[in-house]
Amino acid sequence: MNAIELDHVTLARDGRTVLSRIDATVGAGEFVAVLGSNGSGKTTLLHAILGLIAPREGEIRVLGGPPKSAATAIGYLPQKRAAIADLPLRGWDFVASAVKGERWGWPAVGAQDRADVAAALKLVEATALADRAISRLSGGELQRLLLAKALLGRPKLLLLDEPLISLDPRFQFGAVALVRRVQKELGLTVLFTAHDLNPLLDSVDRVLYLGGGGAALGTVDEVVTGPVLSRLCDTPIEVLRIHGGIVVVAAHGELDHEAHRHDAHDA
Amino acid sequence: MLDYDFMRTAFAAGTIVAVVCGAVGYFLVLRNLAFAGHALSHVGFAGATGAVLIDIAPLWGLLAFTLAAGVAMGVLGERLRGRDIAVGIVLSLSLGLGVLFLHFYTSHATQTVALLFGNVLGVSSANVWNLLGLAVVCLIALAVISRPLLFATIDPELAEAKGVSLRTISVLFLMVVGLAVAEATQVVGILLVFALMVGPAATAQRLSSHFRAALILSAALAVAETWLGIALAYETDWPPSFWITALSCLAYGLSYFASMPRAARAEAE
Numbered sequence: 382m383n384a385i386e387l388d389h390v391t392l393a394r395d396g397r398t399v400l401s402r403i404d405a406t407v408g409a410g411e412f413v414a415v416l417g418s419n420g421s422g423k424t425t426l427l428h429a430i431l432g433l434i435a436p437r438e439g440e441i442r443v444l445g446g447p448p449k450s451a452a453t454a455i456g457y458l459p460q461k462r463a464a465i466a467d468l469p470l471r472g473w474d475f476v477a478s479a480v481k482g483e484r485w486g487w488p489a490v491g492a493q494d495r496a497d498v499a500a501a502l503k504l505v506e507a508t509a510l511a512d513r514a515i516s517r518l519s520g521g522e523l524q525r526l527l528l529a530k531a532l533l534g535r536p537k538l539l540l541l542d543e544p545l546i547s548l549d550p551r552f553q554f555g556a557v558a559l560v561r562r563v564q565k566e567l568g569l570t571v572l573f574t575a576h577d578l579n580p581l582l583d584s585v586d587r588v589l590y591l592g593g594g595g596a597a598l599g600t601v602d603e604v605v606t607g608p609v610l611s612r613l614c615d616t617p618i619e620v621l622r623i624h625g626g627i628v629v630v631a632a633h634g635e636l637d638h639e640a641h642r643h644d645a646h647d648a
Numbered sequence: 649m650l651d652y653d654f655m656r657t658a659f660a661a662g663t664i665v666a667v668v669c670g671a672v673g674y675f676l677v678l679r680n681l682a683f684a685g686h687a688l689s690h691v692g693f694a695g696a697t698g699a700v701l702i703d704i705a706p707l708w709g710l711l712a713f714t715l716a717a718g719v720a721m722g723v724l725g726e727r728l729r730g731r732d733i734a735v736g737i738v739l740s741l742s743l744g745l746g747v748l749f750l751h752f753y754t755s756h757a758t759q760t761v762a763l764l765f766g767n768v769l770g771v772s773s774a775n776v777w778n779l780l781g782l783a784v785v786c787l788i789a790l791a792v793i794s795r796p797l798l799f800a801t802i803d804p805e806l807a808e809a810k811g812v813s814l815r816t817i818s819v820l821f822l823m824v825v826g827l828a829v830a831e832a833t834q835v836v837g838i839l840l841v842f843a844l845m846v847g848p849a850a851t852a853q854r855l856s857s858h859f860r861a862a863l864i865l866s867a868a869l870a871v872a873e874t875w876l877g878i879a880l881a882y883e884t885d886w887p888p889s890f891w892i893t894a895l896s897c898l899a900y901g902l903s904y905f906a907s908m909p910r911a912a913r914a915e916a917e
């Protein structure tokens with residue numbers, strides 16, 4: 382069974398088409414990087430897979446069924462998380478609040494739930510963060526708690542929306558490696574959105590590149606090339622490979638999102 | 649001092665109200681909505697004075713207005729952000745209306761002061777039962793919504809993805825806040841609701857990052873500040889509202905100092 386099947390899917394936001402008739406199939410156990418510049422529709426695609434927005438046309442199948450039916454088997458790390466860093470709560474409560482958080486009643490955590498939280502924390506090496514206040518954590522530590530939260534409820538599919546965005550370049554590689562290890566350990570399918578491919582180069586199985594309302598899915602060598610990206614984005618794009626890293630440069634002196642972010646792999 | 653009926657009533661009313669305010673206030677502060685409590689109480693003023701005018705106990709008029717305003721705030725939600733001026737004008741209109749209603753009511757001087765600044769020593773024993781009934785409703789409602797409320801407060805995006813309606817939670821919670829505000833005004837009045845709803849909760853959150861411990865601490869602080877405030881009022885003959893606000897402020901100040909990292913504290917000394 383495939384993890385995700387997109388069949389001629391068109392997604393719109395506020396009546397504006399964001400992605401148009403895209404086809405893609407992600408197999409179970411794959412680690413796929415979802416790339417594309419700001420506004421290319423990465424978050425929109427994840428929302429559609431979660432069943433938060435319905436496609437205008439086409440069909441989305443997640444874990445063999447419609448998105449809503451798979452909701453409990455999806456772990457999600459949202460992109461917007463600005464307010465979280467100031468919370469006067471310890472790591473444990475932060476993670477535990479997501480355990481069956483959609484149910485009514487008092488947020489009591491039973492023995493089984495407690496074991497689940499502990500297991501998720503252990504998996505991401507965040508056990509020591511359980512008793513520390515969120516507001517005192519570093520970006521990388523907070524990231525691990527967010528990942529632990531996404532892993533609650535034994536998901537089969539992980540949707541991670543720009544988990545690298547608030548991390549220093551030198552922590553980005555570690556964060557990706559952690560996700561990769563957990564993915565292998567649990568046999569998860571991972572969709573990992575990012576601006577910059579470089580921290581992901583060693584870990585991804587394939588990339589899904591979004592641009593110009595379309596999508597290209599394949600291995601890095603198949604997709605991240607001048608001709609493919611130029612056709613996708615309908616503008617001349619060059620792909621340079623330097624020191625084992627990749628720089629994507631758009632024409633007319635305009636740098637694409639990745640060109641000024643490659644400092645990470647130079648180091 | 650417990651020989652007097654009015655003192656026993658004051659302690660009973662104060663305890664009930666403090667528990668409610670401490671518990672509801674914890675979530676209010678966690679959601680960064682401290683000023684919503686303040687705003688709701690102002691809206692309540694017109695309701696309270698209007699009720700007096702048509703010969704109903706002010707508590708019920710106040711409650712009707714705080715509940716309605718809570719629903720409105722919850723429904724408007726994000727659209728209120730950055731609308732400080734519009735909100736401020738509505739609040740001052742409400743206070744203005746309250747003054748007008750009081751103008752038509754003859755013996756208004758003591759009423760006004762009690763409404764604005766509270767008078768826990770003047771609570772009637774009949775009213776204590778009203779307060780208790782409201783408190784039970786309020787705490788049950790809070791307990792019922794607390795799980796999705798905590799989830800939605802900590803991580804709204806994730807909660808929404810898991811099927812929590814943020815709008816519903818927001819409306820229900822602000823109704824609970826409306827109830828709590830109506831209770832709080834009976835002790836500290838409309839203008840000083842902050843002292844019970846926000847002070848203890850903010851102090852507790854400075855002292856503990858443990859959800860359950862901080863929630864209980866918040867209620868316990870509210871109760872302690874209220875008891876001590878009433879006792880000090882009895883000893884000094886100063887208004888209890890003054891003592892309660894002063895203690896609330898003092899506790900917050902101390903917590904600020906206590907939660908400072910050791911190095912920064914050494915530097916400050």
Ligand SMILES: Nc1ncnc2c1ncn2[C@@H]1O[C@H](COP(=O)(O)OP(=O)(O)O)[C@@H](O)[C@H]1O
Pocket residue numbers: 394395399417418419420421422423424425426
């Ligand atoms: N909640 C939303 N409501 C309306 N439009 C949105 C919303 N989120 C994103 N958009 C719009 O949809 C387009 C795609 O955005 P998004 O999926 O967030 O891109 P990305 O995640 O790749 O940066 C953008 O033009 C953006 O302005």
Ligand SMILES: [Mg+2]
Pocket residue numbers: 423424425460542543
């Ligand atoms: Mg995005």
